[in-house]
Amino acid sequence: MANAATVQQEWLLVDAENQTLGRFASKVAMLVRGKHKTTFTPHVNCGDHVIVINADKIRLTGKKMEEKEYQRYSMYPGGQTREPAKNLMARKPEAMVELAVRGMLPKNRLGRRLFSNLHVVAGNTHKHEAQKPRTFDLNTLK
Numbered sequence: 001m002a003n004a005a006t007v008q009q010e011w012l013l014v015d016a017e018n019q020t021l022g023r024f025a026s027k028v029a030m031l032v033r034g035k036h037k038t039t040f041t042p043h044v045n046c047g048d049h050v051i052v053i054n055a056d057k058i059r060l061t062g063k064k065m066e067e068k069e070y071q072r073y074s075m076y077p078g079g080q081t082r083e084p085a086k087n088l089m090a091r092k093p094e095a096m097v098e099l100a101v102r103g104m105l106p107k108n109r110l111g112r113r114l115f116s117n118l119h120v121v122a123g124n125t126h127k128h129e130a131q132k133p134r135t136f137d138l139n140t141l142k
Contacts, residue, residue, distance in 0.1 A: 002041040007034075011133035013126075016097060017054040017060045020061060025100035029139045032117050033105065036141060044119060045110065049117045051133050056093035056122040060085060066120075070099065082107075094120040 012031060016024055034040050034047035060068065068085040088095055097120045105111040119128060 001038070002039045002044050002046045004044065007039075007044060007046045009046075011051065011128065011131040012048050012136040013051045013053065013133040014136055014138060015054055016052050017057040019058055021058050021096060021100055024058065024134050025097060026104055027141050028097075029104035032101065032114050036133060037135070040096075041111065043112050045117075047114055047117055049119065049128075049131070049133075050136075051125055051126050052094075052118070052120045053126060054095055055097045055120050056089070058093075058097060061122070070095075076097055090134070091120045 014031075016030060022075055028050055029063050030036055031050050033045045033094060034045075040046060049108060053072075065086050066119045069084065070088050071080060071082045073079055074081070085096065098118065102111075102115055119126065
């Protein structure tokens with residue numbers, strides 16, 4: 001079993017251009033969680049750091065861009081706000097990928113720690129060049 005001392009984390013670069021949101025997010029969640037490794041241990045953060053570029057070019061199928069709604073709360077009475085996916089994409093394009101991947105991670109302390117390994121960028125450039133990320137092709141995952 002892996003533990004915090006024996007885990008080796010890599011930096012992976014993934015391109016989201018022309019990818020379907022749900023299928024893309026499930027594969028990214030698998031990388032962040034570490035399920036693609038032979039040393040996967042469910043209670044240990046053994047996943048990799050994943051950098052997602054071109055999040056603004058992700059695709060939604062069907063009428064989801066107009067009909068899908070994201071909701072948030074201001075913690076005040078009557079503070080529920082609903083926003084169509086089209087408006088969220090225009091306002092904050094990386095939020096759609098972040099929300100999709102976060103929903104596929106465990107809902108506990110480990111899941112919150114794993115989410116910090118995800119780095120989503122709207123364009124082509126990112127600030128993690130010093131880590132020398134390796135380009136990863138998601139088609140190699142099952």
